Amino acid sequence: MKKDHILIVGAGLCGSLLALRLGQRGYSVTLVEKRPDLRLHPLDAGRSINLALSERGLKALNHVGLNDKVRALCIPMSGRMIHQNQTAPFFSPYSGRPDTAINSISRPGLNALLLNEVEALPNITLKFNLSCLSVALENGSATFIDNQQQEITLTGDILIGTDGAGSKVRQSMFAAPGLRFSFSQQWLSHGYKELEIPAGPNGSYLMNPEALHIWPRGKDMLIALPNLNGSFTVTLFMSYADQPYGFDHLTQPEAIADYFKTQYPDTLALMPDLVAQYQKNPTGGLGTIRCSPWHCHGKTLIMGDAAHAIVPFYGQGMNASFEDVLVFDQVLDQDHTNWPERFAAFEQARKLNTDAIADLALDNFHEMKEHTADPLFQQKRQLEVAFETELPQHYASKYSLVTFHADIPYHQAMQLGRAQDKAILSLLEEQQLPADLPLEERYQRVEKRTQQLLAQKPTLKHTSL
Ligand SMILES: Cc1cc2nc3c(=O)[nH]c(=O)nc-3n(C[C@H](O)[C@H](O)[C@H](O)COP(=O)(O)OP(=O)(O)OC[C@H]3O[C@@H](n4cnc5c(N)ncnc54)[C@H](O)[C@@H]3O)c2cc1C
Structure with a gap:
């Protein structure tokens, strides 16, 4: 049976991985990018040159067979080196488990790798220097403008917008009459500047x-x-x-x-x-974008930052966008018979989780700039690392749940992680976790308090590791 033709707008990290996976599944794909080919023209200086890649992103990249090629681009970072003013820097591991690290990776390097893989598939067409202006949502077509200011229209059986936080595809959905498109953009008081x-x-x-x-x-x-x-x-x-x-x-x-x-x-x-x-x-x-629905007319879908841009403080925006591709792929394996059903199933599976990581990323903004050097926070981190080292079957911190446990959805990681944080901090303040108490017993106290907190919210389920 002839496979549908899929038009993807935006050949950044999410769009390139999506095109690759859909190409591997045998779809005919056209991937369109507004910028020149970054393999020939380097990206502008100062635009998040490197990123932290962790388990969720790696799982998706592994799924398309890129584990070894991606690992070759990675520099593992096993913890935070905290530079306090006036005193010597100290190291705080991300986890007590051995071999857990997040990875520094070059954004253009990773994007170029994905584009090379995309280009190697005969059923994918790559087009650069075409900037999407608007989308005809009902028929999967989009109007683009090229370098000579010529407009062209491309059409797919479906269209997927992976055109980032300023998505034109999303803007067309926002303007669509009758879609009742909900949208919020929450800017942070802080901006960022890259140096070297x-x-x-x-x-x-x-x-x-x-x-x-x-x-x-x-x-x-x-x-x-x-x-x-x-x-x-x-x-x-x-x-x-x-x-x-x-x-x-x-x-x-x-x-x-x-x-x-x-x-x-x-x-x-x-x-x-x-x-x-x-x-x-x-x-x-830096901003957080939330919107819904992510799809309309069974013809158009958005994913990645186009659907859920978040602030970078959990190092999860790219990871979440890659996880989108994995989840979409799983939806394609389910027995839905048409695109409207697939799109709805995808949003149903993802929205709760991308909302959760958006909240966690905002929490981490405050944690990183204010609390990482705070003595109570340090005490909590030391205890968590000890739990993860000595009781790895039982305990994973919120950071570990989000970063190293790709099998636990973000919203479950958030619920369990927040309850654990609250439990440890309150017990420390009540001096219920003295250092001379055996570690196992301290863990039991934390676990008991965590369960009590989770029980106060009947919708929360305990997540087992
Ligand atoms: C400072 C900073 C640090 C970050 N650090 C991390 C980190 O450590 N770890 C992590 O996981 N995430 C991090 N992120 C988040 C991460 O960069 C994004 O979540 C990720 O890039 C999203 O991928 P995407 O493909 O959805 O969007 P993008 O990477 O933005 O790609 C969108 C693509 O669409 C193209 N495009 C845009 N408009 C059009 C148009 N009209 N027509 C055609 N093409 C178009 C763009 O040129 C681009 O190539 C960070 C973000 C920032 C700002």
């Missing part, structure tokens, strides 16, 4: 490359992830409006140098051209 710590002599790393480096400063935060060439991509998260240290106000060279001297003194020697980089690189906004 260059490689040392002979491509050496100037800091430990096996950690995600964080400089938590209460209001603002700096993080750094390693690159394969010995450099680190540094991201400054700072409020726009705060005075004098906000992106809207911090523009003069002396003030920029002064800010880093006061807040991040150990980075000055690592970034000799810091002020020039700060002034040259763009500042990006």
Whole structure:
């Protein structure tokens, strides 16, 4: 039987993986991208050059047979290196289980790998430099404009929008009469700016490359992830409006140098051209997008950031977008007979979970910049690491549930993880977890309190590991 032709708008991370999987399933796919081919034209500087890839994303990439090729691009980071002002940095592992790490990976490197794989399939057509203007939602067609300002229309049996947070496909759904499209965009008070710590002599790393480096400063935060060439991509998260240290106000060279001297003194020697980089690189906004429905007329669907953009503080936006592709693939294995049913099943399976990771990412914004260096938070982390080391069958922290347990949906990870957090923090405050109590007994207390908290919410189920 002839397979449908699928038009995908947006050849970023989600669209490329989706095209690859649908191509592998035998569909005829046209994948259209507004930018030039990034394998020939490097991306603009300063646009999240590297990302943290973890189990959910790896599971989806493994599913299309790319495990080895992706691993070759990864730098494992097994914990956070916390740089406090005035004192020596300390390492806080992500988990007490051995061999658990998140991976720093180049965005263009990963996207290029996916595009190479896409291009190798004869049933996929790739088109660059075509920017989608609007979508005729009822017939799976979209109008694009090319570099010569010529408009062209492409049509599929279905159309899937993976065109990112500013999605034109979603905008067409928003404007569609009668769809009752719900949409919210919640901007964060903070934006981000990328900087670079260059490689040392002979491509050496100037800091430990096996950690995600964080400089938590209460209001603002700096993080750094390693690159394969010995450099680190540094991201400054700072409020726009705060005075004098906000992106809207911090523009003069002396003030920029002064800010880093006061807040991040150990980075000055690592970034000799810091002020020039700060002034040259763009500042990006951070927001959460929620919307529904994700599909209409059984012809058009959105996924990835187009459907659920989140703030980057759990390192899960790309991972969630890759998980979308995996879940869509599972839906295609179910015995639905038409696209409207498949689209509805996909949204039903995903929406609750992408809403959960959106909430968790916002929580982590506060945790990373305010709490990572806080003594109570540190006490909790040490206990969690001890539970994960000694009782790995029984305990996984919220971070581990989200990051390392791809088999546990985000919303279950959120419910269990939040209850555990609350249980440990309240027991620590009540001094119910003294260090001289055997670890097993401390775990029992935490587990009991966690169950009590979960029982207060009858809709919550206990998630078993
Ligand atoms: C600072 C920052 C740090 C991040 N860190 C992490 C991290 O560590 N881990 C993680 O998992 N996630 C992270 N993310 C999130 C991650 O970048 C996104 O979730 C991910 O890129 C989503 O993939 P996507 O394909 O849906 O969208 P995108 O990657 O945005 O891709 C959309 C594609 O569509 C194209 N496009 C857009 N408009 C059109 C149009 N009109 N016509 C045709 N094509 C179009 C774009 O050019 C692009 O190629 C981070 C995000 C930011 C901003």
